[in-house]
Amino acid sequence: MTRKLGSSFKVWLKENRLFFVFIALMCVFRSAVADWNDVPTGSMKPTIVEGDRIFINKMAYDLRVPFTHISLVKTGEPAYGDIVIFDSKAADNRLVKRVIGLPGDTVSMIDNRVFINEQPSNYKIVDTSNTVNDYIEQPSHASSKQHFVRTSNTKRAFDSFNQVTVPKGHYLVLGDNRDNSADSRFIGFVPRREIVGKSEHVAFSLNYDNYYLPRLERFFQPLDPEQT
Numbered sequence: 307m308t309r310k311l312g313s314s315f316k317v318w319l320k321e322n323r324l325f326f327v328f329i330a331l332m333c334v335f336r337s338a339v340a341d342w343n344d345v346p347t348g349s350m351k352p353t354i355v356e357g358d359r360i361f362i363n364k365m366a367y368d369l370r371v372p373f374t375h376i377s378l379v380k381t382g383e384p385a386y387g388d389i390v391i392f393d394s395k396a397a398d399n400r401l402v403k404r405v406i407g408l409p410g411d412t413v414s415m416i417d418n419r420v421f422i423n424e425q426p427s428n429y430k431i432v433d434t435s436n437t438v439n440d441y442i443e444q445p446s447h448a449s450s451k452q453h454f455v456r457t458s459n460t461k462r463a464f465d466s467f468n469q470v471t472v473p474k475g476h477y478l479v480l481g482d483n484r485d486n487s488a489d490s491r492f493i494g495f496v497p498r499r500e501i502v503g504k505s506e507h508v509a510f511s512l513n514y515d516n517y518y519l520p521r522l523e524r525f526f527q528p529l530d531p532e533q534t
Contacts, residue, residue: 333372334372337364337370337372337373338364338365338369338370338371338372339364339365340361340362340363340364340365340503341361341362341364341503342359342360342361342362342509343359343360343362343391343400343402343505344358344359345357345358345359345360345402348483348486349402349403349481349482349483349486349487349488349489350389350402350403350404350481350482350483350487351456351482351483351486352440352454352456352482352483353389353404353453353454353482353529353530354389354402354482354508354529355511355524356514357511357512357513357514357518357521358508358510358511358524359508359509359510359511359512360389360402360505360507360508360509360529361505361506361507361508361509362391362502362503362504362505363503363504363505363506364502364503365381365503366381366382366503366504367380367381367382367383367384367501367503367504368380368381369381370502375393375499375500375502377499384405384408384477384498384501384504385405385408386405386406386408386422386445386451387404387405387445387451387452387453387530388404388405388451388504389402389403389404389405389504389505389506389529389530390402390403390404390405390477390479390496390501390503390504390505391501391502391503391504391505392479392496392500392501392502393500393502394493394496394500395497395500396493396494397488397493400502401488401489401493402505403479403480403481403487403489403490403496404453404479404480404481404482405477405478405479406420406422406445406478406479406480406490407422407472407477407478407490408472408477409472409473409474409475409476409477410471410472410474411423411471411472411478412424412469412470412471412472413469413470413472413478414466414467414468414469414470415465415466415467416466417461417465417466418457418465418466418484418485420443420445420480421469422445422446423446424469425446426446427443427444427445427446428443428444428446429441429442429443429444429455430442430444432454436459437458437459437460438456438457438458438459439456439457439458439459440454440455440456441454441455441456441457442454442455442531443455451530452530452531453482453530453531454482454530454531455482455483455484456482456483456484456485457484457485458485458486460485462485464485464491464492465484465485467491472495473495475497475498475499476495476496476497476498477495477496477498477501478490478495478496479496505529506528506529506530507526507527507528507529508524508525508526508527508529509525509526510524510525510526511524511525
């Protein structure tokens with residue numbers, strides 16, 4: 307009986323080997339090449355909203371050993387304005403934030419206005435209400451991307467911080483929803499080794515407040531406005 311079961315199991319494995327090879331390759335692909343990430347919070351509003359699934363390019367900065375953080379080859383470096391995904395040891399969670407300061411930069415914030423190397427970012431208001439304001443933020447660096455940010459009309463203690471210098475091998479990151487984001491103001495600088503990829507597009511989106519129906523208008527949409 308045992309011999310018969312063993313023989314049947316071997317036949318079953320042989321008949322389904324292509325399926326198992328496919329599953330293994332898919333796992334490797336999602337670990338080292340590309341994946342998507344669920345965004346359950348509003349810390350990156352208005353750029354990313356709750357229910358978005360964003361594409362992750364895991365080869366944007368490194369070619370890694372699958373299922374590890376071991377980098378085989380560096381393929382790039384995070385740049386100003388990049389939306390990065392990182393496994394934060396400080397927060398004990400995977401987070402999605404925007405790169406604001408590079409290694410060696412000095413960064414400060416005064417009433418939600420970011421200063422990079424003592425140069426202020428520019429802001430153009432695009433929407434306002436009784437509670438929040440949406441802006442397009444254009445950092446002073448010519449290479450920086452313009453992007454949306456959101457602030458509240460209520461003054462908060464973390465709207466400002468004194469000038470800090472980003473250490474070597476680290477990055478300063480902020481959420482676009484500046485008054486509702488656990489970012490470098492709370493978890494500190496992000497080590498380069500924790501960054502697992504970069505995102506530029508929404509894969510698909512579900513509306514948590516409307517029976518998880520798909521938001522078709524957000525499918526495959528770029529995260530940042532086109533550069534002008």
